[in-house]
Amino acid sequence: MTSSEATTSFYPIGTPGKPWGPEERALWRSRQRRQRSHRDDVVAAVDRLRGHFDVQTYGEVESGDGRLPLLAVRSRGWGSDLPVVLVTGGVHGYETSGVHGALQFLAQDAAAFSDRVNLLVVPCVSPWAYERVQRWNHDAVDPNRSFREPSPAPESAALMRLVAPFKGRFIAHIDLHETTDSDESEFRPAKAARDGEAFEPGTIPDGFYLVDDTENPQPGFQQAIIDEVSRVTHIAPADTAGGIIGSPMVAPGVIRYPLRELGLCASITGARYTTTTEVYPDSPRATPSQCNLAQTAAVRAAIGFALASWGG
Template sequence: MKITKWGPEEKKQWLEQAVIEKNYQRDVLDRIFALSNSYRREKYGQLSYDPERYPIYALLSQNWVDGKPTALITAGVHGYEVGGIYAALEFLETTALEYADKFNLVVVPCVSPWGYETNNRWNPHAVDPNRSFCVENKAEESTLLKQFAATIPGEIAVHIDLHETTDRDKTVFRPALAARDGVDIPIEEIPQGFYLVADEERPELPFQEAVIRSVEKVTRIADKDEEGKILGKPAVSHGVIYYPMRELGLSGTLTNARFHTTTEVYPDGDWMTAEESVEGQLAAIRGGLDYVIKNPG
């Protein structure tokens, strides 16, 4: 049976079904503004479809030191993956200043606030921001982040992008993707635990493995399946897979940082709590930064 690709009317119907479920101002912006005494707050854009409701901010080290390596943490590229957003904020609130003498810090807690509020992977135009980093203006959220990242001075030594792989990927997103594009897309099983996606062009496997070692102290790492794969990709190490990030337009292309990883946490298991999911993300940040401190290049 042929699947008919969405046109403007189908996208309009999809958008009309979106419902505000969370409050970006209260959950994210209020916490960002509360941190303004400890970090330099920079508004790097606002989303044109509702600019008053959706300004986007980064928080940067107050005492920026030229020549010091920069650590960039991004979250909420997929707004419905809330654990990464909360972890980025908690990192700023509890941990980031411990690394202030080693790095210039830049943290973007929520790249896609509409997706956060409506529990969506896509933006209102049914475009996936994390498939849009290599195509200018395909997704406003990605373009604004790229433009901001280009203004960060000095060397970005490490970039950690916080994501989740949720049950909603299987039950909502992949069926919608198949309908939008008019193609048959296999429904893959969700990895049961934490794993990392590295850029196949610059994998830096020892860095990925250091992150995994940090995370496995607080939560489970996803096992490979019977074919030795995680989410359809060969597991190159415990909890690590490679993706062609440039080909797919993923956030890993945002910088040329030698050390990059995309975290993925499964938050929906009976054995997982929201707190443990966030702690896994925090452990990933700490593990990555600690490795770069010990192995600067």
């Protein structure tokens, strides 16, 4: 397990103990540089899927020099008698395997479920952050703490509008994430500075893990995913306190959060089966390809378990 070193210097934006205002947020935004292309990496990949899926532009968000489309990929021949599964990636744009794992699932695995489930896949919820390898959106807001009404993040609000017509039909939602070394070196220090709080270093778990819902625990569902992913990459062990990122480990590689209370993406469908995946791409024991495969394995296992329980 990788430990962060104590950080004694304050994040270089803002005043210690004072939350950011508009000027600090604007300064933070001015320091973000476009490092990759949503059009080349995501839009082009989605375009290649149009022969087999329906594609919906469900909104747009600020890009700094224009607007970026929010894209959803849907099963062709949407069946009114079939349940719905939501797969989301890129809620945090810097979590690369969430985006590319969702796209890889569509290209390689989705056809196996075409006659049993309606798939709704949103590969990149936060395209501005994807291009800048960032956690937050254009306004220094974390989309994955913003799935509530009214939402402070346009990315989150748009996704909630997209899924609203299908409430009651979802059987599963798999939200694809990563936990990276940069969480400790950049994103948690930035959050502390933004909120006027002291930064307290933590640890980054080495391996794959899942976040279940405290209010709707589904241990069998989580275990099915862990079993499948363990064939691809290693599962994160508990830390010295018996937990993962400050939460008790309730089963190998599984912790729980109160999803709705925290405004997390996995709370938005009301599905019985929900999970948030967390891959560790900085591990010396994992490659980018393995991280993508871990995400696709998680989606396959989740859909298979949900369909077996539903009877499809």
